[in-house]
Structures are given as C-alpha cells and as structure tokens.
Amino acid sequence: MPKSRRKSAPLQKKYNQQIEQQIAAIADPVNQNIETIARIHHQMESEIDHHQRTIEKITALLSRPAFLYFIIVVMVSWIMANLLLIYVGLHAFDPEPFTWLLETINIGSFLLTTVVLITQNRQGKVAEQRRHLDLQFSMLIEQKVTKILTMLEELRDDLPQVESRLDPEVEAMKHPVDPHQVLNSLDQMLKEDLLDDEENVL
Missing domain, CATH: 1.20.5 (Single alpha-helices involved in coiled-coils or other helix-helix interfaces)
Structure with a gap:
C-alpha cells in the first residue's frame, strides 16, 4: 500500500x-x-485638466449624504438663532422672511447646478466614447462570426462524408448586418407602435 x-x-x-x-x-x-x-x-x-478634476472633486463631496445633513443643520440653526434673538428682544441678523438665507440658498443652488452640469458633460463624453468602442467591437465580432459561418459552410461542401443541405438560418446569418437598416426598421416599428397607442387612446 x-x-x-x-x-x-x-x-x-x-x-x-x-x-x-x-x-x-x-x-x-x-x-x-x-x-x-x-x-x-x-x-x-x-x-482631465486641473480645473475639471477640481470640479469633479467638489461634485463628489457635495453628492455625499453628509453634505445634505450639514445643509439641513445650518438652515435649522440659522432660523432658530434668528427666532431666539427676536424672542429675547434682541435684533436678529436675518429676521423673517430670512432674506439672507434665501439668497444664499439661491446662489448655492445656481453654483451647485453648474458644477453638476460640468461634471455630467465630461462623463457623458466618456460614456459616448465607450458606446462607440462597444459598437465598433460588436460590429467586428459580427463580421468575424459571419466569416466563420461562411468558412464552415465551405468546409461542409468540401467534405464528402458530410451531407450537404441548405440551412436558411445559416444562409441568412452569413450576410453582414447593416446597422442603418436595423435602425430604420427599429424606428419604423416604434412609430407604428406609437400610432397604435394613439389610436387606442382615441
């Protein structure tokens, strides 16, 4: 053993x-x-340049939940402080309707919207580049698969021990797909579905 x-x-x-x-x-x-x-x-x-990177860091900071809690605490503290000063008989630095607070919120909202739009603009360009890259690889893979199917069909015709038969599905797949034709067909189908929905509503 x-x-x-x-x-x-x-x-x-x-x-x-x-x-x-x-x-x-x-x-x-x-x-x-x-x-x-x-x-x-x-x-x-x-x-990415220095300015864009700085803006995206600011966007990442502002998009955290902690920043929302910070804004809520500041707003509540601002309002309570002014109400407390009025209650004890002192002069409030921003009495009702809290004009300074509202103006600060408006300016902050404008700046925040601009920062987010700048960040989304660059991220949209990156996403578009990746979609183009994916489309290019998909078209290349489709061409390779079509070529492989064509070679397999030729090999089957050349081998005497393999029965030669017509496969309509393979014959259709041997032809490269035209992206423009696919998009036109898709648009046509979507328009027809939209018209059918409108007719059903009417």
Whole structure:
C-alpha cells in the first residue's frame, strides 16, 4: 500500500501542475483584458485638466449624504438663532422672511447646478466614447462570426462524408448586418407602435 502511494504522488503532482497551467492559460487573457481596461481608464483620467478634476472633486463631496445633513443643520440653526434673538428682544441678523438665507440658498443652488452640469458633460463624453468602442467591437465580432459561418459552410461542401443541405438560418446569418437598416426598421416599428397607442387612446 505505501508503494502505491509513492507511485501515485508524482502522478498527482504532475496532474496538479497541468491543472495549474490550464488555469494560468485561461486567466492570462482575463488579466490582459483587465490591464487593457485599466490602461484605457488611466488614459482617459490623464486627459482631465486641473480645473475639471477640481470640479469633479467638489461634485463628489457635495453628492455625499453628509453634505445634505450639514445643509439641513445650518438652515435649522440659522432660523432658530434668528427666532431666539427676536424672542429675547434682541435684533436678529436675518429676521423673517430670512432674506439672507434665501439668497444664499439661491446662489448655492445656481453654483451647485453648474458644477453638476460640468461634471455630467465630461462623463457623458466618456460614456459616448465607450458606446462607440462597444459598437465598433460588436460590429467586428459580427463580421468575424459571419466569416466563420461562411468558412464552415465551405468546409461542409468540401467534405464528402458530410451531407450537404441548405440551412436558411445559416444562409441568412452569413450576410453582414447593416446597422442603418436595423435602425430604420427599429424606428419604423416604434412609430407604428406609437400610432397604435394613439389610436387606442382615441
């Protein structure tokens, strides 16, 4: 029994090494994809200037729940302080209707809206670039799949032991998809659905 264990140990070790090599081979493309995505993200971030980065930091700070709580505490404290001064008979620095507070809120709202719009504008451009990249890769994959289907059909025709038959689905998939035609068809269907909904309402 010990001899069989001594004989199986090298085999088990070799088997484990093969498994590790297979896992490494599978993980290597994944790591390459992760590195590619990280490089693209780093390149996009490196193109941001100092002013844009500062504005986005301000946006990130203002979008936290703690900032909302801070604003509520300041507003309540401002109002309570003025009401308390009036109650004890002293002169309030911002009596009702709290004009200074309202003006401060209006100016802060304007600045906050501008900061958020600037941030959303850059993020929208980044999202648009990523959509274009996704569309380009999707079209490239579609072209590759079409080419593979064409080659498989040619291979099936060349092999005598494989029965040659007409597959309408494959024949349709062998033709590249026209994005403009797809968009036009989608728009037409949406318009027809909209007209049907309007007719149903009427």
